[in-house]
Amino acid sequence: MSHTVVERAGSLALDIDAERLLRRIRELGRIGADPVGGGITRTGFSAADREARAYLMDEARAAGLFPAVDAAGNIVVRRRPTDRPTADGPVVMMGSHLDTVVDGGRLDGAYGVLAALEVLQTVVESGARLRRDCVAVAFANEEGALFPQPFWGSMAVAGRIENLPREPRDHQGRPLREALRLAGGDLDALGSACWPKGSVSAYLELHVEQGPVLERGGSRIGVVDAITGRIVLTLEIRGRAGHSGTTPMEGRRDALCAAARVVLAAEHIAGRRDLCRVATVGRLDPYPNTPNTIAGAVRTTVDLRDTDVWRMADAEAALRAMLDDIAAATGTEIEVVAETRSDPVSTDARLREAIALSADELALPYEELPSGAGHDAQFVAGLAPIGMIFVPSIGGVSHVPQEDTAAEDLVAGARVLLRTVLRTTEREEQL
Ligand code: GLV
Ligand code: MN
Ligand code: MN
Numbered sequence: 001m002s003h004t005v006v007e008r009a010g011s012l013a014l015d016i017d018a019e020r021l022l023r024r025i026r027e028l029g030r031i032g033a034d035p036v037g038g039g040i041t042r043t044g045f046s047a048a049d050r051e052a053r054a055y056l057m058d059e060a061r062a063a064g065l066f067p068a069v070d071a072a073g074n075i076v077v078r079r080r081p082t083d084r085p086t087a088d089g090p091v092v093m094m095g096s097h098l099d100t101v102v103d104g105g106r107l108d109g110a111y112g113v114l115a116a117l118e119v120l121q122t123v124v125e126s127g128a129r130l131r132r133d134c135v136a137v138a139f140a141n142e143e144g145a146l147f148p149q150p151f152w153g154s155m156a157v158a159g160r161i162e163n164l165p166r167e168p169r170d171h172q173g174r175p176l177r178e179a180l181r182l183a184g185g186d187l188d189a190l191g192s193a194c195w196p197k198g199s200v201s202a203y204l205e206l207h208v209e210q211g212p213v214l215e216r217g218g219s220r221i222g223v224v225d226a227i228t229g230r231i232v233l234t235l236e237i238r239g240r241a242g243h244s245g246t247t248p249m250e251g252r253r254d255a256l257c258a259a260a261r262v263v264l265a266a267e268h269i270a271g272r273r274d275l276c277r278v279a280t281v282g283r284l285d286p287y288p289n290t291p292n293t294i295a296g297a298v299r300t301t302v303d304l305r306d307t308d309v310w311r312m313a314d315a316e317a318a319l320r321a322m323l324d325d326i327a328a329a330t331g332t333e334i335e336v337v338a339e340t341r342s343d344p345v346s347t348d349a350r351l352r353e354a355i356a357l358s359a360d361e362l363a364l365p366y367e368e369l370p371s372g373a374g375h376d377a378q379f380v381a382g383l384a385p386i387g388m389i390f391v392p393s394i395g396g397v398s399h400v401p402q403e404d405t406a407a408e409d410l411v412a413g414a415r416v417l418l419r420t421v422l423r424t425t426e427r428e429e430q431l
Contacts, residue, residue: 105403212396
C-alpha cells in the first residue's frame with residue numbers, strides 16, 4: 001500500500017464542518033424524543049420518522065443538494081436533480097438509517113446519515129472534481145420496529161424484493177401501503193428502487209459501534225471486517241382463552257405459558273448449547289393481555305445471530321424442533337408467520353485498507369472488529385463492495401436512551417468517512 005494519497009490530493013486538505021454536523025445530530029435527536037427519559041422512538045414510517053425525513057430533506061435542500069424519495073421510501077441525496085439510480089454513472093454510496101427502535105438512542109443510524117450528508121456537502125461545496133460522484137442515502141425502516149421488516153429500504157435497493165412481504169402490515173395489522181405513500185414511496189413500484197449491478201462502485205457506512213470493544217481497547221475508529229448474520233422468526237402461538245379463576249389448571253392451553261417456554265428455548269440454544277452467538281426474544285404480544293383471562297394467543301419474535309451461516313442454520317433447526325415440542329407440551333399451535341434473514345457478510349479488503357489509512361493519517365488509533373448488529377450495508381453488499389467505519393459507544397450500550405458517543409469521536413468518524421470517500425472516488429486503483 002503506497003501512501004501517495006498524502007501528497008496527492010489537494011482535496012485531502014478538505015475538512016468537514018464539525019459544528020454543522022454536531023448541530024444536525026442535536027436537532028435530529030429531538031425528533032421522537034421522550035421528554036422525560038430522553039429515549040428516541042422514531043419507528044420506521046411513523047409520524048416521528050416522517051418528521052425526521054422532512055428534516056433531512058430540508059437540510060439537504062438548504063445545502064443546495066437534491067433529495068429524492070424512491071418507491072421504497074429511501075431518501076437519496078445527490079448533487080444534481082434526478083431520480084434515476086444510474087444517472088450519475090457508478091457512484092460511491094454512503095448511508096445508514098433514520099428510523100429507530102422503541103425508546104432507543106439518537107445516534108444509531110442517524111449519525112451515519114448525517115455524516116454522509118456532511119461529507120457530500122463538503123465535497124460539493126469544495127468544488128472538488130471526483131472520478132466518481134457520491135450520494136448519501138437514508139435507508140427506510142432498517143430496524144423494523146413498527147413494520148416488522150427490518151432492512152426494508154436496503155433490500156429494495158439491492159433488488160431483494162422477492163424476499164419482502166407483498167402487503168406488509170405492522171404489529172397491529174395496519175398496512176404499510178398507506179404509511180409508505182405518506183413517506184413518498186409507492187408499494188406498487190418497488191422494483192424502481194433497485195439499483196442495477198455496476199451502478200454503485202463502493203458503499204460506505206459510518207455507525208456507532210453499539211458495543212464495548214473500541215472503548216475497552218482505547219481505539220477511536222473501528223474498521224469492520226464482518227457483519228453478523230441474523231434470522232428473525234415471527235411466531236403466532238394459538239392456545240385457548242378462558243377465565244383465569246374458573247378454568248382448572250389441568251387441560252389449559254395457555255399461549256403465554258408456551259411463549260415463556262419459547263423465551264427460555266432461545267436462551268438455551270445460544271447460552272447452554274452454544275449453537276449460535278446470541279438469541280433473543282424481544283417482543284411478546286399476548287391477547288387479550290388482561291390479568292384475569294388466560295392468553296388465547298401470543299405473537300412473538302425470536303432473533304438468532306452468528307457470523308457463521310452453518311451455525312445459524314443449526315440453531316434455527318434446533319429452535320424449530322423445540323417449538324414443536326413446546327406446542328405438543330402446552331396444547332398450543334405454533335406457526336412461523338414471517339421470517340427475515342440477513343446473511344453474514346465480509347467487508348471489502350481494499351475499503352478496509354482505505355479506512356485504516358485514513359484513520360492513520362488523522363492519527364486516530366484503530367482496530368478491526370466484527371459487527372454484532374445488523375446494518376443496511378449487509379444488503380448493499382449484494383450490489384457493491386462495502387466498508388464500515390465504527391466509532392466508540394460510551395459504555396458500549398445501544399438501543400437504549402443512554403446510547404452516546406463523545407463529540408470528538410463523532411467528528412473523527414466523519415473525517416475518516418470523508419477521507420475514505422475521497423480515496424475511493426479519486427483513484428480507485430490506488431485505494
Ligand atoms: C439492527 O439495529 C440490529 O438489530 O442489529
Ligand atoms: Mn439499531
Ligand atoms: Mn443501525
